[in-house]
Amino acid sequence: MASFKKYRVDGGKFSLASIDPADSPFLEGDEQAQRDRLEQLAGELDDLQNLLHAEGRRKVLLVLQGMDTSGKDGTIRWVFSRTSPLGVRVTAFKAPNDDERARDYLWRCHANVPRSGEIMVWNRSHYEDVLVPWVEGWIDKAELRRRYAQIQDFERLLAETGTVVVKCMLHISKKVQRERLQARIDEPAKRWKFQRSDLDVRKKWAAYQHAYEQALAATSSRHAPWHVIPADSKRHRNLMIAQLLVKTLRGMELAVPPADPSLDGLVVV
Amino acid sequence: MASFKKYRVDGGKFSLASIDPADSPFLEGDEQAQRDRLEQLAGELDDLQNLLHAEGRRKVLLVLQGMDTSGKDGTIRWVFSRTSPLGVRVTAFKAPNDDERARDYLWRCHANVPRSGEIMVWNRSHYEDVLVPWVEGWIDKAELRRRYAQIQDFERLLAETGTVVVKCMLHISKKVQRERLQARIDEPAKRWKFQRSDLDVRKKWAAYQHAYEQALAATSSRHAPWHVIPADSKRHRNLMIAQLLVKTLRGMELAVPPADPSLDGLVVV
Structure with missing residues (x-):
């Protein structure tokens, strides 16, 4: 399996431009093999x-960010193509409405954190x-820094109360966005x-790339790390995120709760 | 294809006992053929x-009711095994909490109706x-009748504002419930x-069967009909509900909105 290390944001001297959106380390074998792998x-x-x-204790939050057409919807469709809507929920955050603007910007996010036992996907986010x-x-630089700190505090709260936070930035090239738009x-x-x-x-592409680079560097932490997902190839994007989630959930060492011994021998009539 | 007619509740003289939970008219062919059919x-x-x-205008509400172990969760898992969590949401209604008890019983339901373009599944309901x-x-008989009427009014509101309501009662035998419990x-x-x-x-099985029979007869309407789903066979239950949903959605004659001609020839730079 390819390594996530290169794509995991490790703070300080992170350069978004150093990651090629056309990279595809998680694409192995021919097309059929890749489809089979995603299905698996x-x-x-x-x-x-x-x-x-079954464990009913911890939660998983997947945050998806990316420019328009970067494939947030497509990721959700394919990565969760075999998962029941019983256990996976999606919240799409659009431009805030009046009700939301009347509160702090983390209010609507907090209202949509995952429940115990659930995977929640945020399609855009705080x-x-x-x-x-x-x-x-x-907003000015001081307010931006304040928000970075508030976001880190919020995510630490989530982590400390049983939520595993996975943050993915879907990284596409300006050229691929043009083709998709x-x-x-047409x-x-x-x-x-x-x-x-x-x-x-789209006209502000460079400014957004820079804003992403700053935000990712400022808010990638051990308890809520950012991964940059090369996403010019849709199949690569899906495979990499599916692999990252499987790896993350395996690492949680989930297990069915122990059987209550007081029910031994109980017969239903 | 088998007919739904016999399983659709048509008001007045409906008898739940006349429908055998072990019926399986929607099971055709061998096991592999049935699995393939469900996948399709x-x-x-x-x-x-x-x-x-894509149409973004109408909504679908699937109400699932049934005794414990009748397979509400399993239905959601299998019928929506290929549907993205982007477009299907599930609300499970448990015993009401303090917040919910402080309002009328339809309050929490209304708060969880589907959005435009969405399929909402209610795992238990009003x-x-x-x-x-x-x-x-x-509650006494007068209050029960009042509630039947309130429920019909509520469902008419939903239907008149663009929601297609599909209500399924998962019908199992007392014997199958014993085996599953x-x-x-064990x-x-x-x-x-x-x-x-x-x-x-379970000790009140007969009383619940009677309460279901009364409720189904009183609240099955043209705009929100009840179907009784023979559910002793899990595969039959899944196939019948999947078939019912596909038939219902096909009947809506859904289509992609017409292309906005003002965008003809627009070139992205």
Whole structure:
């Protein structure tokens, strides 16, 4: 198996540009072998989720961040293609509504943390609040640093109360984004996915890349590390994230609770 | 394909006892053929859910009711084995907590109706509030009738605002429940699923069957019909519900929204 080390953000001197979005270390064998592998990982993830539920104590939070078309939806569709909706929930965070803006930016996130035994996936997250306002110039450097610290505190709370936090930045090239946006325009059946505002954000590509680099370096911690996922190849993205989740859940050493001996010999009538 | 007609509750003179929990009209061919069929239906359900999401207008609510061990969790696991957690959400209703008891019994249900484009599955539902309190003697006949009417009003609101409501009663025999509860006791790896309170409810089997019969007859309507699902066979239960959902979603004539012509020729730079 390929190593995650190179893609794990280890603080200080992290450079996003040093990671090629076209990398594909987790793509092994031919296309059929890769499909089979994903199917196998998705099945294993389902088994591990069942154990997480049986244990009923800890939780898993998967945070997905990335530019438009980086494949957050596709990741959820394929990585969890074999997992029951009983045990996996998704929260998609959009631009905050009035109710959400009337509270601090972590309020809506806290309201959607996973329950015991559950895997929760955040499609975008509290990280939008250190990306968008910074790129748009709504907050200054001091506020940005304050938010980094608040986010670290929040994630430490989650970790210390039984949540394993996995954070993935889906890393695509500007060229691949152009191709994917263009396809949404050119293919009539895909056009409903296209939003003109995506083009405005695209114009600020470099500023967003820089904001990501800063945010990832500032908030990758031992209890809530960031991984950069080369995502120009959709299959690579899916395989790498599935592999990372399986590895993480295996590392939790999940087990069915011990059988209550007081029920020995009980007969149902 | 087998017909749903016999299993659809059509009001007045409905008899639950006349439906054999061991019936299996939707089981065709050998075991492998049945597994393949479920896999195919699960895949088709995924395609239909994608269209529901693309349309972004209507919603689907699947209500699952049934005695303990009737297979509500298993149904969700297998029928939605190919559907993304992006488009299917599950709400499990347990005994109401303090917050919920402080409101009317439909409050927590209304808070969990599906969003546009979404399939929501209720694992138990507002129907618990016309089953448990009635069997336990906490409400009288007048209050029971009032609740039937309130439930019909609530479901009409959902239907009139774009929600297709599918209600399934998972119908098992008392004998099969005994076998399944006993297995939870006898198999150490399953024992964590067993609750002693299940045995107390089991003692009131006949009263619950009668309460179900009354509730189904009183609340099956054109806009929110009840189906009784013979569920002694798990595979039959899964196949019948998958088939019912596929038929229902096909009947909605879902389609991708028309392509916005104002985007013709737009080039992404």
